[in-house]
Amino acid sequence: MRNSIILCILITVNVCGVVQSVSAQTPMPGKRVVPAQKRIVIAASTVLDGKGRVLRNTRIVIEGSKIVAVDSKAGPVDYDLRGLTVLPGWIDAHVHITWSFGRDGRNAGPGGASQEAAYSAAANAWVTLMAGFTTVQSVGSPTDIPLRDAIAKGALPGPRILTAVEPLLGQGETTGTPDEIREYVRKQKEAGADLIKIFASQSIRLGGGMTLSQEQLNAACDEAKKRGLRTLVHAYKDAVRAATLAGCTEIEHGTMATDDDLKLMAQKGTYLDPQAGLVIENYLLNKDKFLGTPGYTEEGFAAMEKVLSLNHQLVQRAVKTPGLKIVFGTDALAGSHGRNAEEFIDRVRDGGMDPMAAMVSANSLGAEALGMANQIGAIAPGLQADIIALDGDPLKDISAVRRVVFVMKGGVVYKNAARNF
Numbered sequence: 202m203r204n205s206i207i208l209c210i211l212i213t214v215n216v217c218g219v220v221q222s223v224s225a226q227t228p229m230p231g232k233r234v235v236p237a238q239k240r241i242v243i244a245a246s247t248v249l250d251g252k253g254r255v256l257r258n259t260r261i262v263i264e265g266s267k268i269v270a271v272d273s274k275a276g277p278v279d280y281d282l283r284g285l286t287v288l289p290g291w292i293d294a295h296v297h298i299t300w301s302f303g304r305d306g307r308n309a310g311p312g313g314a315s316q317e318a319a320y321s322a323a324a325n326a327w328v329t330l331m332a333g334f335t336t337v338q339s340v341g342s343p344t345d346i347p348l349r350d351a352i353a354k355g356a357l358p359g360p361r362i363l364t365a366v367e368p369l370l371g372q373g374e375t376t377g378t379p380d381e382i383r384e385y386v387r388k389q390k391e392a393g394a395d396l397i398k399i400f401a402s403q404s405i406r407l408g409g410g411m412t413l414s415q416e417q418l419n420a421a422c423d424e425a426k427k428r429g430l431r432t433l434v435h436a437y438k439d440a441v442r443a444a445t446l447a448g449c450t451e452i453e454h455g456t457m458a459t460d461d462d463l464k465l466m467a468q469k470g471t472y473l474d475p476q477a478g479l480v481i482e483n484y485l486l487n488k489d490k491f492l493g494t495p496g497y498t499e500e501g502f503a504a505m506e507k508v509l510s511l512n513h514q515l516v517q518r519a520v521k522t523p524g525l526k527i528v529f530g531t532d533a534l535a536g537s538h539g540r541n542a543e544e545f546i547d548r549v550r551d552g553g554m555d556p557m558a559a560m561v562s563a564n565s566l567g568a569e570a571l572g573m574a575n576q577i578g579a580i581a582p583g584l585q586a587d588i589i590a591l592d593g594d595p596l597k598d599i600s601a602v603r604r605v606v607f608v609m610k611g612g613v614v615y616k617n618a619a620r621n622f
């Protein structure tokens with residue numbers, strides 16, 4: 202009995218302590234009261250709106266996960282990003298987010314299921330977000346799914362992930378009949394795919410020949426469309442035209458496409474995602490980690506050195522093709538996660554792309570290609586508050602894309618290393 206009285210006294214004291222500390226935090230008169238839906242105001246001197254326009258001296262108002270206004274009179278300011286370039290978080294249409302180097306430091310591919318592989322995948326997501334990429338499309342590995350879902354729940358920091366789960370690997374006739382291919386597409390949808398990835402050409406390291414017939418491609422892209430899914434087709438040479446004629450959504454790589462192929466893509470509204478440099482530069486940089494692992498031979502590396510100049514030429518021709526919709530994708534894999542923005546530099550420096558077009562390709566145009574233009578890719582009311590800031594102006598010096606100092610995704614600030622903080 203005595204003990205319980207003492208306990209009661211202790212509890213009472215403790216409760217009082219809690220009450221006191223809460224009352225000590227109540228706002229002083231005149232201090233701003235934080236509303237239930239958190240409101241954040243960002244001040245900016247230069248904003249690229251994601252659609253090709255530049256806004257000067259304005260403020261972006263965020264409530265919860267969304268932008269609610271762009272208003273130069275809004276206040277009080279929570280983040281002063283004046284002196285920086287503010288723009289929507291970038292979208293990378295082609296990554297392999299779970300692809301890492303293994304414990305032995307060598308290429309481990311995208312499908313590892315060990316704890317090391319899982320932690321590496323989470324680390325890849327983190328560095329990608331820190332590099333300013335707030336949405337990525339991973340194409341594809343079934344191991345993307347738990348990472349996608351953990352990030353979507355807010356359990357792990359990372360970019361929003363869309364995944365193709367398992368790709369359709371073209372292997373000539375053995376790939377299957379058109380009906381079997383349709384069945385395969387439906388299976389990916391059931392497994393949680395956001396899109397369908399199709400390999401319609403061999404690796405460029407093996408010559409890049411077609412691995413699916415026109416009829417097979419027609420079946421794959423038509424079935425995906427019927428199920429409300431987009432199709433991304435790994436295609437070189439003749440496969441570019443075949444995938445365009447099949448009504449597929451987007452061509453990946455596109456190396457050795459002719460000018461007529463590019464014109465046809467523009468006419469049909471097919472998106473092109475060429476890789477001007479990063480993916481091959483990364484292979485060459487990490488040659489010792491890839492060589493001897495499945496698919497990577499000395500001959501393959503020799504071929505890649507030649508392909509690099511073909512890829513520069515492709516981007517040079519693509520940017521001169523009127524109406525062709527060029528989106529941003531890096532093919533980021535082991536060694537290049539977090540360095541995705543290098544591809545902007547390659548496209549501008551080696552591909553002759555206009556810097557503003559390069560930014561838009563990873564903002565509103567990238568969002569349109571994902572079917573998400575009403576959610577991401579622009580600084581506009583109603584859209585997700587995916588906002589980044591660069592120390593420098595990418596329109597004058599494209600290497601500014603390396604200096605991402607502020608990252609907000611869905612209204613949450615993940616990085617704030619701005620100079621004035």
Ligand SMILES: [Zn+2]
Pocket residue numbers: 295296297340532
């Ligand atoms: Zn890829």
